[in-house]
């Protein structure tokens with residue numbers, strides 16, 4: 172097929188040790204990635220969804236799915252894969268949720284001839300999946316002593332087993348295709364000790380630091396006794412119109428990319444913030460030299476590293492071999508560490524244990540505060556063996572991560588405090604009887620679903636609303652990236668490159684079908700709970716559901732709303748995504764149609780959550796979001812567009828809190844816009860039938876959950 | 879920038895010690911893509927380290943108050959207040975306050991190297 176698809180999906184039943192396949196075309200309507208996974212998930216679990224309150228349910232299904240653009244030249248898109256299933260992180264219900272990771276795995280899977288993998292059941296003994304082109308084998312972990320290895324050692328063990336120990340550059344015949352050869356090592360996604368020990372904070376790791384972090388999918392792998400999936404492929408991906416694809420990539424470079432000879436800003440992050448972005452240009456403006464760089468990528472002895480096909484190279488490999496490929500919050504576990512080396516070793520340890528970095532950063536903050544308050548420590552109300560006297564040292568980090576990732580003390584003794592850590596701070600607080608009080612004060616900054624706050628819902632409205640209406644911290648920086656450009660300018664004491672009125676005009680023009688609403692991007696206090704705000708949140712759900720979660724455009728580079736290299740500073744979003752998509756698939760998808768497909772996917776997800784038990788009353792923030800004002804700060808200040816006195820301006824929103832009745836009003840507006848029941852939040856049959864999902868309406872009807 | 883007077887041993891000891899929980903400063907480390915990570919600061923050294931971050935976010939009035947009342951370093955608090963009043967750009971303020979606090983930290987460490 173010359174349309175980007177491999178054409179078949181693997182189905183692995185771990186309980187029966189059965190490997191079957193089905194054609195991707197069965198789900199042709201659902202494109203790939205998240206949408207395709209959600210549709211398969213619904214089909215496989217619809218009869219038990221109403222009792223799936225947590226990812227530990229034995230009939231939970233985990234799905235890894237590529238998109239038709241995977242393995243092609245589409246920039247900041249081709250190397251990513253979606254992970255979907257019921258999670259174990261969110262609270263009170265483990266929602267149907269998702270993660271995503273980059274690197275080589277997605278491309279290798281396509282090269283082996285598979286669009287995705289569906290994993291069901293539980294193995295009797297620990298196994299790993301060995302995919303070599305069309306030859307797919309479930310192997311016992313025992314033969315390689317794989318169970319018990321950390322997330323890096325297990326990958327090295329599998330590399331040696333599948334590809335031998337020869338040097339890079341030598342041909343490998345993995346043996347799954349006639350005349351198939353490659354110089355690559357297999358791509359392996361694996362769990363570490365935390366997954367094996369079924370910790371809710373466990374994630375999946377691939378290569379050095381590609382992680383599917385949220386959801387606790389590492390624990391699901393562990394529970395299913397699936398240690399790793401290895402894939403090596405020697406094929407390729409056939410695209411519909413290779414010339415059109417290359418032309419699109421050259422067009423992007425010509426019209427929307429930086430030129431070193433003509434940087435448009437003295438601020439390097441602004442100057443290169445439009446795709447493509449070479450990570451090597453990132454640096455710490457305050458760093459005076461090695462050892463003095465905190466919280467940012469060291470600028471010495473590095474080269475950029477990228478997911479397959481990506482021009483951005485947003486991460487790095489270092490000559491020291493420490494902290495490789497880490498480019499996000501995993502570098503921030505120990506900003507107070509004794510040295511940069513400790514910070515980078517801490518990052519590596521997080522990867523080896525395969526722990527959710529965002530969760531561990533917040534957990535460490537929380538328990539340190541309790542320790543400082545005299546509440547946690549040896550003999551304290553929360554009796555903890557964790558010694559804080561060497562906080563900031565590598566030894567401290569090692570003890571912390573060992574306990575969180577194994578539920579045991581360093582000597583191997585099971586320990587209740589370590590067990591609490593392995594659940595994450597939210598559930599630990601509940602065990603310690605502190606949850607309600609600490610959520611009220613904000614001492615436990617977990618704003619929604621038992622998940623740490625990322626951007627503050629009191630100021631970054633679309634982020635907070637998107638999260639409570641969904642299943643996880645959305646981690647979608649679309650609008651945040653635009654307002655951040657103004658925040659950077661403010662930080663530097665300069666005027667923004669694009670004034671607020673122009674930025675709002677440009678961004679709004681890319682938001683069909685709501686591009687006619689002049690107030691959709693107003694973050695002012697007067698617009699927090701309105702129908703305009705509901706449209707902003709809805710559009711964001713639709714765009715990301717389709718282009719990021721389903722087609723796999725990388726959140727770190729897309730969308731391109733404002734671009735200082737474009738002649739009128741209007742970025743390529745709306746033009747670029749369909750152009751790449753159509754070149755690969757041979758379809759003729761318009762931008763507006765893509766947003767409508769996003770609405771369909773969003774409605775399917777919402778129906779699944781409803782079947783799991785979601786009701787309007789669940790959809791709320793933690794108390795501190797309503798009761799405690801957002802912290803005011805100097806230094807770097809986040810700005811937002813606000814329409815006041817007939818003018819658009821960038822303003823901070825410090826000191827703001829949300830109003831409970833106001834949020835209820837927002838929910839009513841949002842449900843009305845969606846065509847859901849305003850009292851319950853349940854989807855209506857008419858809405859689902861309009862979206863061509865009558866079978867979903869039937870299932871909801873069977874369980875009394877149609878609106 | 880005029881040099882800071884040498885701190886006495888008592889002041890140096892206060893600046894090098896941790897403050898109790900109720901006197902901690904709450905700040906943030908900000909990134910365009912990471913978002914906002916709370917930083918709970920229990921010592922003068924931790925404040926300096928925060929200011930060495932790429933994009934720190936900390937209330938200057940809170941810092942000045944903390945220096946004046948929690949650490950009782952009146953001279954340093956006055957100098958921070960001067961910078962707050964004189965420098966308009968936030969990055970410039972951050973850099974100047976950072977340099978000032980780094981100097982004070984070096985003075986204290988030289989006095990009480992342990």
Ligand code: SF4
Pocket residue numbers: 247248250251273274476477478481482483484485486725726727728
């Ligand atoms: S921007 Fe970074 S994370 Fe995203 S695809 Fe490119 S290299 Fe991967």
